[in-house]
Amino acid sequence: MTESESLNKTLKVNLGEKSYPIYIGEGILPWIGQYLKEMELGRKVMVVTNPTVGKLYGQTVLDSLKNEGFEVVRDVIPDGEEYKSLESAQILYDTAFNHSLDRKSAVIALGGGVIGDLAGFVAATYMRGIPFIQVPTTLLAQVDSSVGGKVAVNHPRGKNIIGAFYQPRMVYADITTLKTLPEREFRAGMAEVIKYGVIQDREFFEFLEKNHGNIKNLAVPELVRVVETSCSIKARVVEQDETEQNLRAILNYGHTFGHAFEALTGYKKYVHGEAVAIGMVSAARVAVRLGILDAREGDRIENIIRLFELPLTFGRLSPEEIIRTMHHDKKALGGKVRYVLPETIGKVRIVSDIPGDILYDILNEQTDYCIL
Numbered sequence: 003m004t005e006s007e008s009l010n011k012t013l014k015v016n017l018g019e020k021s022y023p024i025y026i027g028e029g030i031l032p033w034i035g036q037y038l039k040e041m042e043l044g045r046k047v048m049v050v051t052n053p054t055v056g057k058l059y060g061q062t063v064l065d066s067l068k069n070e071g072f073e074v075v076r077d078v079i080p081d082g083e084e085y086k087s088l089e090s091a092q093i094l095y096d097t098a099f100n101h102s103l104d105r106k107s108a109v110i111a112l113g114g115g116v117i118g119d120l121a122g123f124v125a126a127t128y129m130r131g132i133p134f135i136q137v138p139t140t141l142l143a144q145v146d147s148s149v150g151g152k153v154a155v156n157h158p159r160g161k162n163i164i165g166a167f168y169q170p171r172m173v174y175a176d177i178t179t180l181k182t183l184p185e186r187e188f189r190a191g192m193a194e195v196i197k198y199g200v201i202q203d204r205e206f207f208e209f210l211e212k213n214h215g216n217i218k219n220l221a222v223p224e225l226v227r228v229v230e231t232s233c234s235i236k237a238r239v240v241e242q243d244e245t246e247q248n249l250r251a252i253l254n255y256g257h258t259f260g261h262a263f264e265a266l267t268g269y270k271k272y273v274h275g276e277a278v279a280i281g282m283v284s285a286a287r288v289a290v291r292l293g294i295l296d297a298r299e300g301d302r303i304e305n306i307i308r309l310f311e312l313p314l315t316f317g318r319l320s321p322e323e324i325i326r327t328m329h330h331d332k333k334a335l336g337g338k339v340r341y342v343l344p345e346t347i348g349k350v351r352i353v354s355d356i357p358g359d360i361l362y363d364i365l366n367e368q369t370d371y372c373i374l
């Protein structure tokens with residue numbers, strides 16, 4: 003297969019001088035060196051990955067970079083959200099410093115959202131910012147976290163507390179890497195994909211409904227459309243509101259509830275996308291109850307979540323505690339809770355004041371031990 007045949011789509015995130023391309027393709031990883039060579043970068047690059055992804059794809063990336071004359075420094079951070087930390091960042095700063103990386107050297111994140119956020123944070127802060135390349139290998143990272151420039155590490159008291167807006171210079175997504183992704187991680191990524199349909203694109207939502215079988219079987223044309231459309235929606239939102247002053251908040255559909263489910267289960271029971279899926283159901287049901295969304299549209303949202311084998315209810319959590327957690331999180335940060343509610347599939351609105359009894363009822367219906 004030639005390079006041009008295997009490269010399926012190129013998108014652009016338009017942010018003036020910070021604009022960058024997103025390459026999406028099948029089997030494009032062995033050509034990454036060529037793409038990097040066309041950019042104005044130094045000869046030295048640092049590849050950040052974890053043992054799982056490193057074992058699968060590290061050599062391909064390394065060979066490609068070396069073939070194009072790059073001097074590659076590699077650092078492997080253990081696998082897991084708990085390593086998205088300042089301690090891991092410190093290890094990466096040390097490596098960068100020990101190998102004399104300078105302001106032209108690029109940091110290349112090879113992995114899922116954890117590696118992308120961590121490596122991006124290091125790139126944003128080392129020497130006040132050096133070039134950063136995203137090579138996302140999970141569905142969530144390909145459709146969401148690699149685009150938009152949010153980079154962060156966790157603080158012991160909260161996720162993503164220490165971070166920055168720092169755009170990558172390029173996103174390079176090879177959908178072939180999704181073949182090795184555990185099914186549960188793939189499904190979780192689909193929650194974010196469904197989210198894009200609900201917030202902005204009815205036709206895409208319908209495509210997902212019709213093609214759920216092929217998507218789950220990782221059929222290439224469908225998968226390329228999934229990644230391309232998702233990236234394109236996210237890019238358009240980010241272009242209008244890079245630093246989340248207003249519009250970008252719509253990307254949080256399902257997340258206000260989802261974060262509370264994750265926090266209350268100690269980030270152990272659900273992977274992020276599962277919590278978001280349940281949260282999208284909560285938000286849709288609230289919207290129906292408030293008369294904002296037609297009940298049939300709400301059913302379609304629930305049905306697509308079911309089609310992609312994502313959860314709709316949560317276990318033994320108390321509705322009061324969920325509400326308290328959502329309010330507490332926001333109050334701690336000096337803001338109001340902003341709920342993203344669907345008006346129809348393809349359009350959402352942001353609502354701040356939802357009566358407590360409605361929230362309680364909806365969440366109570368979603369527990370596995372509903373109190374009648």
Ligand SMILES: NC(=O)c1ccc[n+]([C@@H]2O[C@H](COP(=O)([O-])OP(=O)(O)OC[C@H]3O[C@@H](n4cnc5c(N)ncnc54)[C@H](O)[C@@H]3O)[C@@H](O)[C@H]2O)c1
Nearest residue numbers: 054081114115116117139140142143146147152179182183
């Ligand atoms: N920056 C943003 O805008 C943004 C948006 C959403 C989420 N996030 C962050 O993303 C993180 C979650 O990302 P994630 O869901 O990608 O999780 P992850 O990075 O932990 O990856 C999930 C698992 O899949 C493995 N993996 C990755 N690629 C693989 C592949 N191709 N084959 C086999 N295994 C593979 C990883 O090693 C890991 O065990 C969270 O920290 C979250 O805060 C950031």
